[in-house]
Amino acid sequence: MIRKLALAASITCAAGLVVGLGSAGKQTSARRPSRGHVLTGRVLGYPDCAPLKGAVVDFWQESPNGSYERRGQASVVVGRTAAFRFEGPPPPSEGGRPSHIHIRVTAAGYADFVTTYFLRPGERSGRITIVLVSGL
Numbered sequence: 001m002i003r004k005l006a007l008a009a010s011i012t013c014a015a016g017l018v019v020g021l022g023s024a025g026k027q028t029s030a031r032r033p034s035r036g037h038v039l040t041g042r043v044l045g046y047p048d049c050a051p052l053k054g055a056v057v058d059f060w061q062e063s064p065n066g067s068y069e070r071r072g073q074a075s076v077v078v079g080r081t082a083a084f085r086f087e088g089p090p091p092p093s094e095g096g097r098p099s100h101i102h103i104r105v106t107a108a109g110y111a112d113f114v115t116t117y118f119l120r121p122g123e124r125s126g127r128i129t130i131v132l133v134s135g136l
Helices: none
Strands: 018-020 037-046 056-062 068-077 083-088 100-106 113-118 125-133
Touching: 037 100, 056 083, 068 083, 100 125, 113 125
Parallel strands: 037 125
Antiparallel strands: 018 125, 037 083, 056 068, 056 100, 100 113
16 A cells, blocks of 8 residues: 655645645634644545545544543544544653544545544644555
């Protein structure tokens, strides 16, 4: 599987592409005021970049006390537009690594995809697009 990281507002559909637009790119706005971090995005299928309705996006992050707890986890089943939103407290840095959110995406007929979204210091929102490759 090809994995690329790009910081561009316009993308072409590429297998395994993860586009992160946090504080270095176009910001997304929270639907309501947030005291934490809001990560939004979409799940698309390769090669046509069609939204993958029904994909499951799992998130987990470290809690402020440095452990992985249930309150820092969530799962979302995406709808027609394949959009998702995850809001939580900004995760702390871990063992010298920057603050980050783990993400796993599964969808019927597609290879599972696992990645990590790294937050920039002070980042309050970010956006990613994840493209899955058919496992058939």
